Amino acid sequence: MENPVWEVARPSHAGPFPLGGFRHRTGGTVELRVVPHPAITVVLEFGDGKLLLDDGAQHGSFVAGLAPRGVRIRGEGVACVEVRLPPLNAAGLGTGPAELDRTAGLAELCGRDADRLRDQLSETGSWDTRFALVEAAFARRISAVPAADPEVAWAWRRIVQSRGRVRVESLAAEFGWSRRRLWDRFRARVGVPPKRAAKLVRFDHAARRLAAGASAAEVAAGCGYADQSHLHRDVVAFAGVRPGVLAGDPGFAADRSAFA
Incomplete structure (x- = not known):
């Protein structure tokens, strides 16, 4: 068959x-x-x-x-x-x-x-x-x-545009909000706090590079991870498998090809 x-x-x-x-x-x-x-x-x-x-x-x-x-x-x-x-x-x-x-x-x-x-x-x-x-x-x-608060929408764009490498602690200060206010408003609209959102955006960029054939070492260095162990922990946390398994998964490859 x-x-x-x-x-x-x-x-x-x-x-x-x-x-x-x-x-x-x-x-x-x-x-x-x-x-x-x-x-x-x-x-x-x-x-x-x-x-x-x-x-x-x-x-x-x-x-x-x-x-x-x-x-x-x-x-x-x-x-x-x-x-x-x-x-x-x-x-x-x-x-x-x-x-x-x-x-x-x-x-x-x-x-x-x-x-x-x-x-x-x-x-x-x-x-x-x-x-x-x-x-x-x-x-x-x-x-x-209804539209999101402009400050929340701006914070989300900054996280996405930086591929998750923005210092989320500085986001609130850039438009005069307290950290607590941004965290509460952001989580209510996006579903996760800014730090979690930044980690997910960074993981998404790393997963794309893994699917394209880059090595774990290249991905860790290029996506802002401290080392390969840091990359490994994030991939397991988000995908439930190791980076090498994720990169070689046929279903994951099919999904990525549809959204390339």
Whole structure:
């Protein structure tokens, strides 16, 4: 029997959110590693098979915030669209980002809208049409969300632009807030405190370099880690595996190819 693999699809144009499509193309059970990103990750399942998570619980479509550790999804006959939403807009999912400290079923957050979107994805054979449906659905939800405090949005941008290497202790002082005020406002909107957000952004950059074939030593030096042991601890904390295992994981490679 041919080894099971994922068919990977990418949008033909740049949209408001990063999107990728995955379909189980051959026989057997498939696995795809979903590691934390500096975004709210939504996986929308629409295949004939069952989408399962690590613990064996059937979730179907699910949402993961910035806090949960990486999970594997697996199943047979699975097809899904993955979308990454800015954490500042997490309230568009019907909850606050701080409540996304676990992997939650999309239906429990979005109710009938989730079922309606799944039906629409199942009824079309075009990936671009699926991507357009997902973009429109989440754009509508996010448009109804009040904007974040400008200071919180600015702090998030600074963390992302610095690839997680900004001194988060100095962020509040730059616009005259107390550290406590920034930490509280940032966590309420993003779901994690600034320091955790910076570590996640740095890990995301390191994971991209590992997936591209860079050595652990190169990644540690280039991404601001004190040494390889420091990199190792962060990768295990976020992905649940060692850097070498993560870099060689076929499902992780498929995920990265969809969002390159």
